[in-house]
Amino acid sequence: MRHRLLALSLLICLPPTAALAASPESWSWPLDDHRLGARFDPPASDYGPGHRGIDIAAGVGDVVRAVAPGRVTFAGRVGGVPVVTIDHGRERSTYQPVRARVRVGDAVHAREVIGTLLGSPSHCAGTCLHLGRRAGKNYLDPLDLLGGGRFRLIDPSGPPPAPPTGMVGSLRRPVGGPITSPYGMRVHPVTGVRKLHDGTDFGVPCGTPVHAAASGTVIGTGHSGAYGKRVVVRHRPGLTTTYNHLSSQSVSPGDRVAAGRVVGRSGTTGLSTGCHLHFMVLVDGHPVDPQASV
Ligand SMILES: [Zn+2]
Ligand SMILES: [Zn+2]
Incomplete structure (x- = not known):
């Protein structure tokens, strides 16, 4: 006993x-x-x-x-x-x-x-x-x-939890120039369809250097339909920025970039009416208003 x-x-x-x-x-x-x-x-x-x-x-x-x-x-x-x-x-x-x-x-x-x-x-x-x-x-x-599934909370033999990176919502402007179209609902200038404009447009001439809004890792540099040539940078888990309609990219997937590093040059590739940068901020995959953070 x-x-x-x-x-x-x-x-x-x-x-x-x-x-x-x-x-x-x-x-x-x-x-x-x-x-x-x-x-x-x-x-x-x-x-x-x-x-x-x-x-x-x-x-x-x-x-x-x-x-x-x-x-x-x-x-x-x-x-x-x-x-x-x-x-x-x-x-x-x-x-x-x-x-x-x-x-x-x-x-x-x-x-x-x-x-x-x-x-x-x-x-x-x-x-x-x-x-x-x-x-x-x-x-x-x-x-x-x-729904009542099973969940193993802590694995004592697994890696320790990753510390937070401390990154908060202060991103740098990727280019100068005026904001020609803000984030929000609008009638698309090419398709005529009313939908969410999922980023901020900066009016800059084609060939303008585009800078990373914060440090991070390049996770994409492809050509994506409406977005044209783009660069995607992940800054921390759940926070990603994308740079769209580029004329050229100057980084590759896997590259570590510092804040301000040139990732490409502006252009008008994809569904675009003229030279500009369409800049997006995604939080857990959802577009948010970039002007709230730059
Ligand atoms: Zn746009
Ligand atoms: Zn949701």
């Missing part, structure tokens, strides 16, 4: 992470109310279109709770969007747009309030929480865990 008691007290005294490693769990809902909006729609490529999480409809000011125990590794603006990231060991959960009540380094328990939901910037028709689930660079479907 005494031995059993001793064993039990030893178990209780294990550090929390070790205890979690031994007890896989699922996620709990981050909002008290959970009406699902857009579902997870993983992109075919790193920077392709898609929906890298799920949207949960809620009200402005609703409390947002941690989906599982973990540690806050980011609480700040990414491309103008306030984001909280919690590291659970092998996986991370991300919440946006959220006014954080936690700080980087805070340990949180499941269902602990981490902030309140903001009304904007939002990519939903109404107010919603965009909840993401990531393992390394990969995006996973949060619903697999919210």
